[in-house]
Amino acid sequence: xxxxxxxxxxxxxxxxxxxxxxxxxxxxxxxxxxxxxxxxxxxxxxxxxxxxxxxxxxxxxxxxxxxxxxxxxxxxxxxxxxxxxxxxxxxxxxxxxxxxxxxxxxxxxxxxxxxxxxxxxxxxxxxxxxxxxxxxxxxxxxxxxxxxxxxxxxxxxxxxxxxxxxxxxxxxxxxxxxxxxxxxxxxxxxxxxxxxxxxxxxxxxxxxxxxxxxxxxxxxxxxxxxx
Numbered sequence: 001x002x003x004x005x006x007x008x009x010x011x012x013x014x015x016x017x018x019x020x021x022x023x024x025x026x027x028x029x030x031x032x033x034x035x036x037x038x039x040x041x042x043x044x045x046x047x048x049x050x051x052x053x054x055x056x057x058x059x060x061x062x063x064x065x066x067x068x069x070x071x072x073x074x075x076x077x078x079x080x081x082x083x084x085x086x087x088x089x090x091x092x093x094x095x096x097x098x099x100x101x102x103x104x105x106x107x108x109x110x111x112x113x114x115x116x117x118x119x120x121x122x123x124x125x126x127x128x129x130x131x132x133x134x135x136x137x138x139x140x141x142x143x144x145x146x147x148x149x150x151x152x153x154x155x156x157x158x159x160x161x162x163x164x165x166x167x168x169x170x171x172x173x174x175x176x177x178x179x180x181x182x183x184x185x186x187x188x189x190x191x192x193x194x195x196x197x198x199x200x201x202x203x204x205x206x207x208x209x210x211x212x213x214x215x216x217x218x219x220x221x222x223x224x225x226x227x
Contacts, residue, residue: 066133067093072163074172079133085169092163092170093130096141097217098156099177100126100149100184106196108184110148112211113192118168119211121192128213137161137174145178149194150185154178159224164216175217 067085069078070092085093100108108126112119129144131137138156145151156176164171186194207215 065130067130068133070094070172074161074163082130087168089165089167089170092172094137094140095128095130095171095173096137096144097125097173097175098127098141098145099159099175099217099221100145100151100154101177101179102181102196103179106198107202108149108180108194108196109202109210109214110186110191111193113190116190119213122211123209123214124211125214125217131174138176141174141176148187148190150187151178151180151182153182154180160220162220164213166212173217175220 065082066079067082068076069080069085071077072092074094080091080093085091102108109123110126111123112121114120127141127145127148129140129148131140135143138158141156145154145156156178159175159177161172161174164173184194202210202218
């Protein structure tokens with residue numbers, strides 16, 4: 001279906017990327033009048049998470065993600081859409097973190113994509129993601145490890161669970177550890193870069209390179225090692 005869209009355009013071989021106010025982009029093709037700039041665009045394929053509105057082209061809306069709502073004791077008391085949790089620290093949801101080490105003891109960190117809403121371009125925990133409604137922490141950990149780093153076959157060791165709260169959100173975090181010496185193929189839609197760091201390299205780096213959540217996670221892990 002054709003629609004007129006006034007957005008920032010990026011041209012490449014008659015294919016255009018349209019960026020909307022959500023930071024979402026759609027592949028389209030254009031109908032160009034002779035001697036005029038393109039002003040009519042057509043989606044090249046259906047796109048999940050977007051709904052079509054008559055007379056208004058496509059309304060760009062984020063695909064729904066439903067998470068469990070939990071109380072201060074991590075008991076499930078309901079569920080809600082992702083957007084209801086973010087920006088509302090009074091609503092607690094579940095997440096998983098995984099610390100991926102190699103056999104030499106170096107820790108893999110991922111550099112968050114510059115397009116991320118939270119802490120773009122900063123180095124973060126090896127793996128981190130939300131627990132979907134009805135999913136266990138362990139199931140989410142294995143799923144996220146595969147989706148973010150392409151790792152399958154690693155054995156996860158549970159470390160600890162804690163409630164983390166800031167001005168933006170509240171999360172029950174379940175943290176795992178694994179040792180992995182195989183290939184890592186990170187998700188380039190989510191991650192800008194990734195590499196192993198020694199503990200000395202992390203200590204010597206400027207703290208601003210890392211997300212506050214990672215620095216908090218690392219401190220918890222160090223305390224566990226000292227016990």
